[in-house]
């Protein structure tokens with residue numbers, strides 16, 4: 431799992447650190463930089479998964495573009511950026527720092543990419559990883575070959591390249607034979623970053639029949655297909671959990687949710703639910719007739735229930751389309767399923783009701799995005815660290831603080 435994300439010259443940020451905890455809440459006014467942070471996570475996930483940098487930024491037939499594409503990636507007017515992710519190792523003592531620096535102009539290329547090992551007892555700048563140097567060679571047959579030279583463990587050797595590479599090298603490391611311990615370390619870093627999932631439900635796409643699929647698309651268009659493809663026992667369990675939570679919606683009308691294979695060959699699926707608005711009057715409807723808010727709620731729940739344990743889930747504007755009365759249930763779901771399935775969650779929100787539902791225990795995990803009044807650059811500040819926070823918190827609830835602009839006032843005074 432990721433413990434921290436560091437942005438350098440990424441979009442509106444000159445430098446910022448985002449701590450990542452089991453539940454982290456990112457707040458801030460419009461254009462403060464919240465979505466830019468989320469897009470940084472999406473971008474490193476894409477390139478570590480093996481996407482070419484240009485496609486990861488500009489999008490292609492399978493990927494939506496990161497807003498602004500290649501042109502908009504580096505802090506303007508600059509032409510390069512660095513993203514770093516601090517990854518938790520398998521034991522509590524070791525972390526790994528993954529770093530990639532990319533130039534966007536005059537052409538895209540990776541300038542530097544490395545992973546360093548950080549032991550708790552040491553400053554990670556002193557103990558470095560990888561302890562090998564990669565060499566690439568373009569053979570006469572046009573095939574690029576790669577070799578690794580093992581070096582002294584204590585010397586930092588960035589992964590250097592003698593030709594332009596347009597993607598992360600981390601994925602290439604998967605196919606190289608290393609000692610088991612090095613392979614484990616590399617896989618920890620790769621899996622943690624690959625497992626970042628940015629949920630972006632597109633409700634209209636959820637209403638259609640969907641193909642049976644193994645994993646949820648970020649737009650959740652294949653939600654029914656994912657549920658229907660689960661092994662019977664797991665399907666029953668997931669659908670029963672979905673139904674239990676959906677029954678708790680304040681309206682209390684939806685009794686059960688499930689997916690079914692449809693069509694002659696059973697390769698597609700549809701989502702169904704049973705509603706009871708009037709006692710004794712049961713109506714069965716499919717996804718085409720469900721409300722937008724219900725589908726959004728199901729998208730969040732299904733992501734939490736079907737993403738692999740130990741992964742990272744990012745939900746932008748989580749409250750989008752949800753009635754404030756659903757805030758408490760949403761918070762309960764995030765906390766209960768998140769901790770049970772060890773899924774770390776990052777949410778962004780503008781919703782005062784949701785912030786209030788999160789309660790005072792969330793305070794240490796709230797990060798505020800804001801624009802520095804002198805430089806105009808985006809900054810990330812822990813809510814607890816803003817000037818006068820305890821005084822503010824004594825007179826306002828978290829929700830009130832955002833509604834009344836108290837946080838922004840305090841931050842601009844701090845400047």
Ligand SMILES: Nc1ncnc2c1ncn2[C@@H]1O[C@H](COP(=O)(O)OP(=O)(O)OP(=O)(O)O)[C@@H](O)[C@H]1O
Pocket residue numbers: 440441442443458459460461462463464465466467498501502503504505506799
């Ligand atoms: N390459 C760049 N260089 C400088 N600033 C940039 C760059 N790309 C984006 N920005 C700035 O980022 C801002 C948008 O930030 P973002 O979309 O992250 O805001 P947000 O906090 O998500 O806002 P909202 O609540 O409205 O969704 C733009 O106003 C733009 O000024």
Ligand SMILES: [Mg+2]
Pocket residue numbers: 464465466
């Ligand atoms: Mg946004």
